[in-house]
Amino acid sequence: MKQDLIIIGGGVGGLVTASVAGQLGVKTVLIDAGANLGGDCLHYGCVPSKTLIRSAEVAALTRRAGEFGLQAELGPVDLGAVMDRVRQVIDQIQVHDDPDRFRGYGVDVRFGHARFLDRDTVSVDGERLQARRFVIATGSAPAVPPVPGLAEAGFHTNETIFQLRTLPRRLAVMGGGPIGIELAQAFSRLGSQVTVVEMAAQILPRDDAEQAAELRSVLDAEGITVHTATTVERVEQSEGITRLACRNGESHWTVTADALLLAAGRKPNLDLGLEAAGVAYGPRGIRVDRRQRSSVRHIYAVGDCCGPYPFTHMAEYQAGIVIANALFRIPKKVDYRVVPWVTYTAPELATVGLTEDEARARNLKVEVLRFPFREVDRALAEGETAGQAKLIVRRGRLVGASVLGPHAGELIHEAVLAIQARLRVGTLAAAIHAYPTLAQVFRRAVNTRYTEQLYSDRTRKLVAFLQRWLPGR
């Protein structure tokens, strides 16, 4: 019996599609290769990492208690207990992704590795299933760079690191992207001595260079060693000790660690017989058009398996595009003009729209407005003054923003909305912002644009004239 829709992959991209399709009465099969639904985000990604980060934050605050006029002492960190809390939070969220919940929507949930046999048929554990349409949502896995000795030495990835029960005394992290940097700070705050090796010239290469450099200086001050523009030439392991032979130009040195976390990027999960279906793909994943259709028009793809933004909210966004196209036949297309993302370090780094470098690379004439958190009263009250808001303005409108600071991931959404709605920055400045909030940073950044004009000689002369010559009452 032919299905209306077969969804391969039960992470966020597949689940959003399945829940809508099922509730609309579309005859849907959802197949996942794992033991549970929820995908990377729930089991090995966002949820465990953010939960671990929270424990690390509590540890860091406890150490700083004296700054707040309090006394507290952090005892030895029991990583097992911290990871138990990580497990509990996963279990709480897992309830939303219970297969029975989806079965209740009318979705036929199967567990097994799906493979295409042809463009209309997949097999799961030897059973053949056919459908009129397919959605591939198979996600991504850690990429393993071809560094000599790496595979033999062994390493942790995001799939194993949350199973650790004892804190490594020294942790080396290969890769200074979001995974590497978030977990480097978390482990450092919990008590590991952490060294990050990043091959690009800056950490978080997708983010604004100035903000990333400032974040790096915060990490330095916390005692994390960060090597940028550094290549790992070889990895060796003996008697439980891992050694990374590093090189930067003519300098060579060795990083020694008790555990190695590999966070050097992702590769899309494409082992599902795409050739048999004639679905085109490249190293970055399945090729899709702006309606998320693959080279075979009735086969769609969403999320990390096709990119270009490997984030949970983007898998969800793309699922919405597929729902419109595949279920409602509305030719909706993706719009990547306003894509936010957040790196959950302390301070957080949140970005949307163009960075300063991107704007300049496109020869756009832009103004850059900045405002530091050390001048925001609420940040002083919180004792969280590192960082700044940086706004990129073109022809009076916001085209990009990056916020490095406390709760930047929440704050960035004011900029998201402003860019989405093509608001003039004057509107941001005119909007009343409650006092004392961190959100004032936006208004204050925009106000810097007017300060010079407002207190110029010309304006002062005008005001003096008005005071003298216009009737007072």
Ligand SMILES: Cc1cc2nc3c(=O)[nH]c(=O)nc-3n(C[C@H](O)[C@H](O)[C@H](O)COP(=O)(O)OP(=O)(O)OC[C@H]3O[C@@H](n4cnc5c(N)ncnc54)[C@H](O)[C@@H]3O)c2cc1C
């Ligand atoms: C450590 C870490 C932290 C992260 N933190 C964040 C964050 O804070 N915010 C954020 O937005 N993003 C974050 N991400 C990224 C986020 O997890 C991914 O972008 C998101 O999970 C992608 O969803 P997806 O549906 O495309 O794939 P996934 O969630 O990976 O789901 C894919 C599913 O497909 C299944 N599958 C694969 N192949 C087959 C097959 N052949 N047959 C059947 N099933 C198959 C898998 O079992 C899996 O369940 C993080 C990632 C990591 C690794």
Ligand SMILES: NC(=O)c1ccc[n+]([C@@H]2O[C@H](COP(=O)([O-])OP(=O)(O)OC[C@H]3O[C@@H](n4cnc5c(N)ncnc54)[C@H](O)[C@@H]3O)[C@@H](O)[C@H]2O)c1
């Ligand atoms: N807060 C978040 O939203 C969040 C958190 C974690 C992960 N994620 C998502 O997961 C994706 C994967 O994260 P990631 O950090 O693994 O990947 P990434 O591709 O973003 O970063 C990997 C980093 O490793 C570096 N690298 C690659 N090979 C290397 C080598 N041999 N030696 C040293 N450095 C090397 C790269 O230059 C890059 O900076 C991210 O792109 C992001 O979209 C998001």
